[in-house]
Amino acid sequence: xxxxxxxxxxxxxxxxxxxxxxxxxxxxxxxxxxxxxxxxxxxxxxxxxxxxxxxxxxxxxxxxxxxxxxxxxxxxxxxxxxxxxxxxxxxxxxxxxxxxxxxxxxxxxxxxxxxxxxxxxxxxxxxxxxxxxxxxxxxxxxxxxxxxxxxxxxxxxxxxxxxxxxxxxxxxxxxxxxxxxxxxxxxxxxxxxxxxxxxxxxxxxxxxxxxxxxxxxxxxxxxxxxxxxxxxxxxxxxxxxxxxx
Amino acid sequence: xxxxxxxxxxxxxxxxxxxxxxxxxxxxxxxxxxxxxxxxxxxxxxxxxxxxxxxxxxxxxxxxxxxxxxxxxxxxxxxxxxxxxxxxxxxxxxxxxxxxxxxxxxxxxxxxxxxxxxxxxxxxxxxxxxxxxxxxxxxxxxxxxxxxxxxxxxxxxxxxxxxxxxxxxxxxxxxxxxxxxxxxxxxxxxxxxxxxxxxxxxxxxxxxxxxxxxxxxxxxxxxxxxxxxxxxxxxx
Numbered sequence: 001x002x003x004x005x006x007x008x009x010x011x012x013x014x015x016x017x018x019x020x021x022x023x024x025x026x027x028x029x030x031x032x033x034x035x036x037x038x039x040x041x042x043x044x045x046x047x048x049x050x051x052x053x054x055x056x057x058x059x060x061x062x063x064x065x066x067x068x069x070x071x072x073x074x075x076x077x078x079x080x081x082x083x084x085x086x087x088x089x090x091x092x093x094x095x096x097x098x099x100x101x102x103x104x105x106x107x108x109x110x111x112x113x114x115x116x117x118x119x120x121x122x123x124x125x126x127x128x129x130x131x132x133x134x135x136x137x138x139x140x141x142x143x144x145x146x147x148x149x150x151x152x153x154x155x156x157x158x159x160x161x162x163x164x165x166x167x168x169x170x171x172x173x174x175x176x177x178x179x180x181x182x183x184x185x186x187x188x189x190x191x192x193x194x195x196x197x198x199x200x201x202x203x204x205x206x207x208x209x210x211x212x213x214x215x216x217x218x219x220x221x222x223x224x225x226x227x228x229x230x231x232x233x234x235x236x237x238x239x240x241x242x243x244x245x
Numbered sequence: 246x247x248x249x250x251x252x253x254x255x256x257x258x259x260x261x262x263x264x265x266x267x268x269x270x271x272x273x274x275x276x277x278x279x280x281x282x283x284x285x286x287x288x289x290x291x292x293x294x295x296x297x298x299x300x301x302x303x304x305x306x307x308x309x310x311x312x313x314x315x316x317x318x319x320x321x322x323x324x325x326x327x328x329x330x331x332x333x334x335x336x337x338x339x340x341x342x343x344x345x346x347x348x349x350x351x352x353x354x355x356x357x358x359x360x361x362x363x364x365x366x367x368x369x370x371x372x373x374x375x376x377x378x379x380x381x382x383x384x385x386x387x388x389x390x391x392x393x394x395x396x397x398x399x400x401x402x403x404x405x406x407x408x409x410x411x412x413x414x415x416x417x418x419x420x421x422x423x424x425x426x427x428x429x430x431x432x433x434x435x436x437x438x439x440x441x442x443x444x445x446x447x448x449x450x451x452x453x454x455x456x457x458x459x460x461x462x463x464x465x466x467x468x469x470x471x472x473x474x475x476x477x478x479x480x481x
Binding site: 105112118123 | 405
């Protein structure tokens, strides 16, 4: 039974729409509540993460039109969303290709995310309300419970929720947008998924420490710890299979 | 659509088709927007642009997407594409992000800066000092930008460089929108001299901190300027 835990991250919290895990990809229907483009995008995203489309493989519009029984437009729109989220690359006059995960991509993006999440944490110290601290507490205990039960799917969801509380706590919309985008990006999924599977038990303590620093309003140390927590994973991610030099 | 804005675009557009037409169109529009030739809130009408530039829909649409990614325009579904309107909040949000990322760039640049790069920054700083005395703000801004661009490029992180290109362009946009011209250049000049010294000393920690702080202080200056202007009732 495949582990589709990462897919919980696609549920649109605000819109209330979520990926129907039980949906048969061959049963697309325009009447289904979720838009056609969303269905196609989620299917392709899942396929890429699972490796059913290989790194560098070209996604052929015609084939997909036939496969889903749709016209060119939703396919193209889906490609745009996939590109925005970092799963594919559109090469002008050549086509759309599954993005290759390169060493360079990881080495460049990790420090950026680390610095910006550190900034978000720093800004959040002043803004986090008691309610939000409670949300982080409950996300953390969700993570801990999931870890003891080896429930990786729930762990990943709670972990994402935890980070988003203080990111939103920065109250800087541009920053929130940038970080949300980065977290949605392909690399975090493909590798966070693999890394967390191996290490999630060990990640609980550092998240506990970070939360304590928020409670203590320790602006400087929380920024440093968040930054380091993210940078520490850089080397591990470089070791994963599928990373091109 | 504002006719003057599009006239300007047409003037800048040449028929020599570059490698990527949409990128080229995007660049022309980006510059025009940032310089205030097309105002915030204006709608960019595809048809008109098609006619004026003699290009098809595709490159224009792609150019709009590029501009949206750069935060210069907003695509409103079923309505159209509009130039974004700047608010004080945009400035308050942009500066800290830029401060932290430029700090990171400075840190990464330290091992990569060649003697040539250092010499370049020295000469840019000299011109900044001279033009401040002569109150030649155009030259001042140009060489101040060059100074930053040198070490940003030396970070060798292409994602970061592109990020900062967009953020720095937006801050130029803020300056034009609010008619903001730096009045206290002495502080800025001192900061840049210190930054240069730290690059020479290869002090990674301090240079990151100073670059970051320099920009955060600039934010304070800008906000104070806006408050003063609002009192004299001069709004963008």
